[in-house]
Amino acid sequence: MTRRICVLLAYLVVYATVYAEDLGGHNVELAKHLRVFEANREFQLALDLNPHNNIYRSQYAWHLQAFFLIEEALYQFNLLLPLEPDKRLLYQVIGWDTHTLGQWDESISAFSHIYSIPNLTLSYQFMIINKLFRNEQLAKIDEWEKSLQDANPDNALEIKKQIFESYTYIGDLKQAARLSSEILCEHPDEYMVRYRYAHLLYQKKNYSDAQTEFNILITELPNNAFLYWSLGQLLEEMEDYLSAKDVYQMALQLDANPRTKWAVARILSKLQSCSNALDLADKIAVEPSNSLLATLSEAEIYLDCEDYANAADRYRKILSDYPYNQKALWGLLKTSTHTRNSEDARLSYTKQPIVQFETPLQNRLAEFYRQPEIILPAEYYHDSTTFSRFSTGPNYNTYVIKNTRSNVKAYYTLFTKTHFDEINRGSVSLTFDSLFNKYLEGHIELLGNFYNHLQHNPMPSGQPLDSKSVFNYHLHLIYHTLPVFTVDLGYDYYDVIDTVPPFYNPVYNYSNQIGATSLNIRTNDLTLFLNFNKGPVYANATFVYGQYSDHNVKNTRYARAGYRFSDRPSSTVYYNYFYLDFQKPASLFSQNGFIESAYYDPINFEVHEMGADTSYDISASMQLGGEAAVIYVPKCRNSGCAAFGYFRYLFSDRFSCRVDLRFYYQRQGVLRTGLTGDFHAESASLKVNYEF
Known part of the structure; x- marks a missing residue:
């Protein structure tokens, strides 16, 4: 009896091995036709029959x-890693996968087995890894392109596919577009190439072309559930929820698996x-291999259904x-606006600069x-005319609503200047910034200035002032064409001494007279600001009529253009242009037997500036930065720095x-x-x- 049982068990093991091998060949055919969900089930079935077949587990892992x-x-x-003698490729793919899912410490640990990574901040470490990986892929592409010249037609196709994969x-x-077009022109049944190209378009936010490619595949x-599910992801990202619902339900009808159910x-x-949504979610089985998908989907459902406490718990x-x-960082930040949990907001926002959210709108x-x-x-400012300004005071900012x-x-x-009475000012301001939609943003600032200075000489109207309080305001409407272009149209009514933000811009030097x-001279300014920022290139311009x-x-004009030539440290070269012109001479201010122009009032004054700036994260807690520029002033034909x-x-x-x-420093001043x-x-x- 015992012998019969042993023979039966041996037979079952052999049968399971043979069956798994048969399934392997069948799964290759399923994958070729993008029947991914069916292939997943058969891979898993084969592993259930023969869990120690690591060759088959490897095929399944690379298929996924x-x-x-x-x-x-x-x-x-991760199951394969301890058993694999040559772990380099596994460490590389584990490094990228853990990075994608958000386990960055584990990602650095995996990459450290194949790359020499200095002990820098995470963002710099991944910048180095990206560069090393890119160089590896470009080297492989060079080798394959050389071998392509002497390859026969069958080998040429495989080489082109390898090159295409490296570009993706x-x-x-x-x-990738060039190679996919070449391959599909000669071999229209290479569905995997079209799918990979469609997915790359999706990753690059080229949604219209991606949708075209997915529709061709369908x-x-x-009747391919995986393709309907993939198209649904794209439509969901495009916020076309009704269309996404239709294709997701088609995917669910064709293949009711956890991914289609959660979708x-x-x-x-x-x-x-x-x-x-909640009824369906309660019925979906959660496996160890898809627990992140399940928890993220749960959190998103609770967020959409305004159950913010449960959503925050999941995130x-x-x-x-x-x-x-x-996704979890963004979701937690969004729920914090409803739960008012500042710890959740801080946790998410502090990681945003290095993680970056999925869309420019989310980052805004x-x-x-x-x-x-x-x-x-x-803040303190002083110049060679003996004018100085000191300012201090707290401000508190917070999210309000909507x-x-x-x-x-x-x-x-x-404010002080030699020979003139000092001026003390107290100020209070209230500012609101509101995002109306993904294109329009509004800015309102209401500001009250209260001066204690006694005015001894009259205004041009002849009416003396004993003291003054001034109400200022700023109204701006900002239009974003995501993600690279911004237009800001503003109307500002405020004190002339504040027309340029102090301390952070050399242009302030041209608006800093005490008179x-x-x-009590104020200005009504119409302002137009244009900004372009794409990759390493940026340019902006400001036009002011006051x-x-x-x-x-x-009339004032500013223009600046720059190019970031290094990411580590972040370094930029730039050109800056400044123009200032007044129609008439400024009013004169006299006090204590001295007289001066109330403000700087040049005619057609220009400044050209060439410079470079840099910033460097020494560690996670310490950052240094600097800027240096040379200046040329045409009116005096002289220079500065x-x-x-x-x-x-x-x-x-x-x-x-x-x-x-x-x-x-300017070698000559221009009056x-x-x-x-x-x-x-x-x-x-x-x-x-x-930060709270």
């Missing part, structure tokens, strides 16, 4: 990886069919295992949703400070009708931040 089922692929690769790995859409391979449940919640659970998971909204903070600045953030500020400013403050309360007219440096230190997750130092001696200015600022 090829179709971007990253969580399941990583689960299989490094995200080179142009070359036409050629009808339908998720889209129902987006269409506010919450009871149906926190994910982040405990996947600390840099992009992060600036609205971030945790409340208190900022205490102290994509709106507010800032409340109270501060004190002291404008003493004479009508002063002393009946003068100002500017220098700037800053140091930022993070004492804890919540508490940081930053010190800025700036110097400006309205003549020249003066050299001009220099210095400024320093200290900013302390506390």
